Amino acid sequence: MSKANWVVDASHSSIDFSVKHMMIAKVKGTFHGFEASIEADPSDLTSASISFSVAIDSIDTRNGDRDGHLKSADFFDAASHPNMTFRSTGIVKTGEGEYDVVGDLTIRGITRSETFEVAYEGGGKDPWGNERAGFSAKGSISRAEFGLTWNAALETGGVLVGDEVKISIELEALKQA
Secondary structure, eight states: OOOEEEEEOGGGOEEEEEEEETTTEEEEEEEOOEEEEEEEETTEEEEEEEEEEEEGGGEEOSOHHHHHHHHSTTTTOTTTOOEEEEEEEEEEEEETTEEEEEEEEEETTEEEEEEEEEEEEEEEEOTTSOEEEEEEEEEEEEGGGGTOOOOOBOTTSSBSEEEEEEEEEEEEEEEOO
16 A cells, blocks of 8 residues: 555544543543544554544543533543644554554643554455555553543542543544545
8 A cells, every 4th residue: 555645434433541440440431523634554654644633522431420520620621622632753663563653642731742552453445445444552641641630539548530541542544535
């Protein structure tokens, strides 16, 4: 394949996360609203340019009260910072179809360099002749490093919400003509 512009097919893609709750279980959530722009040769991502924008208001943890709290100034402050963004700054091949994608992640107006492990899952033509490619990515961030510091102490020791947020992304991208 050659380098081309790709757009994410959101109906076949997901951005999910999990965080420890009460130090004993995990709460999972997803963001339904996101866009991505990818300029890449899917078979060799080392020269790719990748950018994401995720709508904070699209957060869904299957609990309306919790979603509202996450959108508030205690966490994401969606009113002042409606989007979380990522822009790749470097990509290193780590194995066959596997890469470390380094980039600037911005949450709540704070930008930090983060690394995600990305795998090219394959590609091909759909029944209508459109070229598609699949990718998966995973990584983890410290929410405190992005100013997401709200918490509550537990009587038994520890805190209500863990600091490490694990992120899992599944993307299906459509090659642009």
